[in-house]
Amino acid sequence: MANDELLRRVIAQVLTEVEASGADAKETVTTPRGAVLPVLPAGTEPPIDYCALCLEQEQKRKRQRAVLTTTGRNRKGIVAKMTHVIAEAGGDILDISQTLVSDYFTMIIVVDVASLSTTFEEFKQRVTEVSSSLDVHTMMMHEDVMAALHRV
Amino acid sequence: MIWESDEVRETLRMIEAEHLDIRAVTMGISLRDCAGPDLDGTCGRIFDKILTLAQKLVPTVEAVQADFAVPITNKRISVTPIAMVAEASHARSFVPVAQTLDRAARELGIDYIGGFSALVEKGITPGDDTLIRSIPEALASTERVCSSVNVATTRAGINMDAIVRMGRVIKELAEGTADRGGIGCAKLVTFANIPDDNPFVAGALHGLSEGECIVNIGVSGPGVVLSAIRRLRRSGTPCDLGTIAETVKRMSFKVTRAGELIGREVARRLGAPARFGIVDLSLAPTPAIGDSVAEILEAVGLERTGAPGTTAALALITDAVKKGGVMASSYVGGLSGAFIPVSEDRGMVEAVRAGALSLEKLEAMTAVCSVGLDMVAVPGWVPAETLSALIADEIAIGVVNNKTTAVRIIPVPGKDVGETVELGGLLGTAPVMPISRFSSAEFVRLGGRIPAPIISLRN
Numbered sequence: 001m002a003n004d005e006l007l008r009r010v011i012a013q014v015l016t017e018v019e020a021s022g023a024d025a026k027e028t029v030t031t032p033r034g035a036v037l038p039v040l041p042a043g044t045e046p047p048i049d050y051c052a053l054c055l056e057q058e059q060k061r062k063r064q065r066a067v068l069t070t071t072g073r074n075r076k077g078i079v080a081k082m083t084h085v086i087a088e089a090g091g092d093i094l095d096i097s098q099t100l101v102s103d104y105f106t107m108i109i110v111v112d113v114a115s116l117s118t119t120f121e122e123f124k125q126r127v128t129e130v131s132s133s134l135d136v137h138t139m140m141m142h143e144d145v146m147a148a149l150h151r152v
Numbered sequence: 153m154i155w156e157s158d159e160v161r162e163t164l165r166m167i168e169a170e171h172l173d174i175r176a177v178t179m180g181i182s183l184r185d186c187a188g189p190d191l192d193g194t195c196g197r198i199f200d201k202i203l204t205l206a207q208k209l210v211p212t213v214e215a216v217q218a219d220f221a222v223p224i225t226n227k228r229i230s231v232t233p234i235a236m237v238a239e240a241s242h243a244r245s246f247v248p249v250a251q252t253l254d255r256a257a258r259e260l261g262i263d264y265i266g267g268f269s270a271l272v273e274k275g276i277t278p279g280d281d282t283l284i285r286s287i288p289e290a291l292a293s294t295e296r297v298c299s300s301v302n303v304a305t306t307r308a309g310i311n312m313d314a315i316v317r318m319g320r321v322i323k324e325l326a327e328g329t330a331d332r333g334g335i336g337c338a339k340l341v342t343f344a345n346i347p348d349d350n351p352f353v354a355g356a357l358h359g360l361s362e363g364e365c366i367v368n369i370g371v372s373g374p375g376v377v378l379s380a381i382r383r384l385r386r387s388g389t390p391c392d393l394g395t396i397a398e399t400v401k402r403m404s405f406k407v408t409r410a411g412e413l414i415g416r417e418v419a420r421r422l423g424a425p426a427r428f429g430i431v432d433l434s435l436a437p438t439p440a441i442g443d444s445v446a447e448i449l450e451a452v453g454l455e456r457t458g459a460p461g462t463t464a465a466l467a468l469i470t471d472a473v474k475k476g477g478v479m480a481s482s483y484v485g486g487l488s489g490a491f492i493p494v495s496e497d498r499g500m501v502e503a504v505r506a507g508a509l510s511l512e513k514l515e516a517m518t519a520v521c522s523v524g525l526d527m528v529a530v531p532g533w534v535p536a537e538t539l540s541a542l543i544a545d546e547i548a549i550g551v552v553n554n555k556t557t558a559v560r561i562i563p564v565p566g567k568d569v570g571e572t573v574e575l576g577g578l579l580g581t582a583p584v585m586p587i588s589r590f591s592s593a594e595f596v597r598l599g600g601r602i603p604a605p606i607i608s609l610r611n
């Protein structure tokens with residue numbers, strides 16, 4: 001299948017890039033999108049089940065992301081305080097965008113919640129507390145909702 | 153950005169401003185193994201089984217809601233039609249079973265439990281007979297139990313004897329709950345072609361062909377569809393009815409995907425024996441502003457719901473909802489269409505008050521959407537025979553068109569046309585609608601069965 005061939009080439013490319021970036025090539029490597037894979041001997045082409053493993057891991061990992069949206073009147077320190085809560089809870093910010101429309105603040109953060117040191121509920125609770133202390137509103141949802149609504 | 157900010161904003165808008173919610177997560181529980189020769193034993197087994205299987209339902213649904221941020225409005229339970237579960241007891245009344253169901257629902261924090269039901273499309277067994285006789289007292293003496301009786305199918309034809317009895321049961325039930333505006337009738341539905349896996353009350357039951365424990369999802373979203381149509385029309389893009397159908401289809405797809413996601417997640421977290429069943433693609437309105445099917449029809453260009461063109465517009469919307477939803481879910485079931493319950497839909501109530509929407513027009517609308525004459529209040533003086541004849545009309549539409557239709561009608565004791573009855577909560581406010589004063593008594597009294605229509609002979 002053309003897809004298998006394509007997958008093999010993509011993975012080979014990813015592995016090359018990981019190696020070129022000077023990452024430690026011990027037993028496993030972590031791909032830029034978060035899959036942890038056993039290292040292949042140099043010059044080997046990854047077999048199909050290896051590709052499947054990579055995909056499976058990325059899928060698993062993808063399920064561990066949350067989307068936070070903060071809106072409200074602009075004031076100093078919103079980004080600082082919100083990102084602080086995330087860091088404190090052990091979340092990893094994968095993507096962040098922030099804009100102002102006149103005086104209205106909007107921020108979207110995609111957080112990796114796989115490595116949270118607290119439960120998702122506690123994290124959510126903390127985020128809500130900090131938001132209300134800043135007089136802004138934060139909605140936090142599991143990424144799967146976005147995927148269900150917008151991706152076929 | 154991993155997610156486009158447009159996508160994030162749209163999701164937020166749908167949930168926060170347009171009432172996108174999962175209307176019902178309904179756990180269907182088979183009670184077939186609870187039957188036995190004495191009713192007390194049966195009740196005990198029913199109570200234990202429901203409590204064991206549904207114990208985790210409410211906390212699980214709440215946890216899923218917290219993770220996904222999509223509100224889940226109702227947690228419900230449906231059970232095997234009680235006429236079959238209790239028949240072996242030969243008891244003279246099944247009211248104790250209804251009270252057991254009520255107690256179980258209260259204990260679990262569930263607002264409605266459906267399945268105090270009988271399937272009598274072709275004939276009435278002694279158990280069915282006892283159940284139908286027990287309905288008025290059962291519903292008047294319980295809070296959360298819902299009842300349904302299937303009186304016809306396309307395959308079996310229409311059981312007029314059962315319909316005659318339902319007319320009387322409805323009258324008796326209205327009298328029995330007269331102090332609360334006849335609210336008992338809001339918990340009783342008379343069906344043609346009842347689905348086995350309907351997650352929406354009052355018509356929910358756990359069909360005989362279903363598994364041990366099933367999670368069915370009722371999605372909603374009139375608000376989302378309404379806003380999408382309004383945005384489309386405001387945007388100034390040239391639009392015809394095809395464009396509107398396309399817009400509804402897209403929104404329906406999104407809403408259903410959310411339902412499917414949540415249903416599967418709830419079933420997964422509940423674990424065996426619970427399994428994901430179906431998503432019901434119905435547009436289910438609530439009394440909230442903007443969450444109305446009538447307003448959708450008005451956004452399509454009708455001055456008022458009920459004006460000529462209403463049936464066509466409703467056909468377009470219902471069809472688009474199905475087409476969008478069917479691709480979004482792997483298993484579609486239940487009623488899947490659009491609900492037009494009068495009291496629960498603010499726009500419908502206003503259309504009735506304005507004199508735009510009559511019972512007859514409503515009946516025509518039910519030919520192209522799901523369910524039927526739903527949450528309709530009529531004067532308390534209406535004779536049982538007229539109610540039976542009205543049911544027969546509605547049921548005939550379902551049987552001949554090979555679809556589900558149903559009647560949930562409230563003859564409000566002591567009230568007449570122009571007055572309203574306050575039912576509270578999601579049930580809303582019902583204006584008492586005019587109904588024909590001409591008698592159907594002689595026709596109804598003939599009884600017997602109306603043979604299955606020719607379209608049933610498909611083999």
